[in-house]
Amino acid sequence: MHSTSMNRTVESAPMPELLTAATISARGLTRRFGTHVAVNDITLELKRGEVLGLLGPNGAGKTTTMQMLTGNLAPSRGAIQICGVDMLEDPVAAKARVGYLPEVPPLYRELTVNEYLLLAAKLHRVPRARRADAVGAARERCGLADVGGKLIGTLSKGYQQRVGIAQAIVHAPDVVILDEPTVGLDPNQIREIRGLIRELGGAHSVILSTHILPEVEAVCDRVQIMHHGNIVYSDTIAALKRIESGATVLVGLRRPPPLGEIAALPGIAAVENVEPALFRVQFSAGADSGDALVKKAAERDWGLYLLKPAQTSLEDVFVNLTRREDAA
């Protein structure tokens, strides 16, 4: 009864080894609400043990994408496979492999933490014999051991968020999907939740949506940026970090020379004037040293007062991608 007669064409069959390695594979995912296209033809692949950060401004389509990946919303077009099981053709089998924490945790305030987690385990078809262990393990992992007997309605927001995460991992799913898991938490709680997500990345695949950039850099292996329903950027954090490590610096000069003079220095790929006396200097690959620049500055008495690595490159990427399209 779940099968839909929607137009789902697989343009190119994925390679077999890709099918087995990928825990989530979504191709050509599109969702329309009336004439509004919330998500436009996005493709998403996730391997076991990977943590993917889904970034984007508010209303970019992150939540819609996650709702489709978890089977809460049917896509207008496209296919979703969870560990090779098609979400639209066999939703029950596919959903059994997914744990989902929506933006608002689906908590029953009138139940205790233990009752609630037991219910989640039952609903996710954890066999009777393993249920108590599964609940215990999820409680332990999310730091809920002390509050098992308390009513969820009486817990603080941070603890409720943890119960939401515990609910998503109680059945040891292959894929954990977390929609803004650290919203509304205090800094200590955020650190704990991040640690937990990092830990989850070991055995499960995790997709995490957020608009907090350092969060992505702290916990994710890979990042995709969404904007107006499209994926506008996709890369690994490692690649981002390579760019970041000293390759771009901010240079402050009290008596700045013309821009061309800096650009002419050896090993410099690009120079950009950020403020009258502040330059963003990008070194060409392999020549990530400011030696020549510092020497020249001293020689010519440019009044060097600042030399520091540029802002997080992810923020640059994010702002560039999401601003430029707005202007266009």
Next chain:
Amino acid sequence: MILTIAGKELKGLFASPLAWVVLTVMQVITGYAFLRRLDDFLQIQPQLTSMAAPPGATEMVAAPVFGTAAALLMFAVPVLAMRLIAEERRNQTMVLLMSAPVSMTDIVLGKFLGLTAFLMGVIALVALMPLSLAGATRLDYGLLAGLVAGLALLVAGFVAVSLYASCLTVHPVAAALAAFAALLGMVLIGDAAGDGLRTRGWTVAAGFAQVLSPIKNFEPFGKGMLDTHALVCSVLLVAVFLTLAVRQLDAQRLRG
């Protein structure tokens, strides 16, 4: 899986004050009706003995009490059923069920069974009142069984209609009002339409109209008759509205 969801609903009902208020109101009003009827019966009993086939306590006391209970439940069921889907969607807890590996049919049947089980308890409490007379008079157990079965079927129909209404909106109060309006409409119009069709000789159409007329299906049971037509009509009513509810939930996944 259906039983898990039904159990969760039952637990949720007893955790909310709503269920206790409904239980209290039901007991107070049916209890009053029962005592009034019993009083009347005791007063006219001397005159009844002169009749050839005098009506017994079951007919004179139990049947009207069940009628009162049916009328009360027509108000109570929509209010209880608004929790099932509309309130869950409003509280955003429906996602837990929608993300879990359960089908829409499981969800609808589970919720239907959960609330129906609670209401069976309500009916049992109502049935206890006439049963308390067992030591004092000879009860007509056949009629009593008919009343219980008839009320149970009637209530199942109420739950199915209200559950469907609960799927239509995220506003719990709107869902309850819609369900109540639908039930009232079915009682009033379903009855009249059936009679109107029958007088014109459209017996088949009249037979179908009876599906939508839950009170009419209750009547034969209330007289201690096992009317298979009424039984089939009651079951059909439940099946139709549960199917509609499943389809509605499925459509929401498509529509968003």
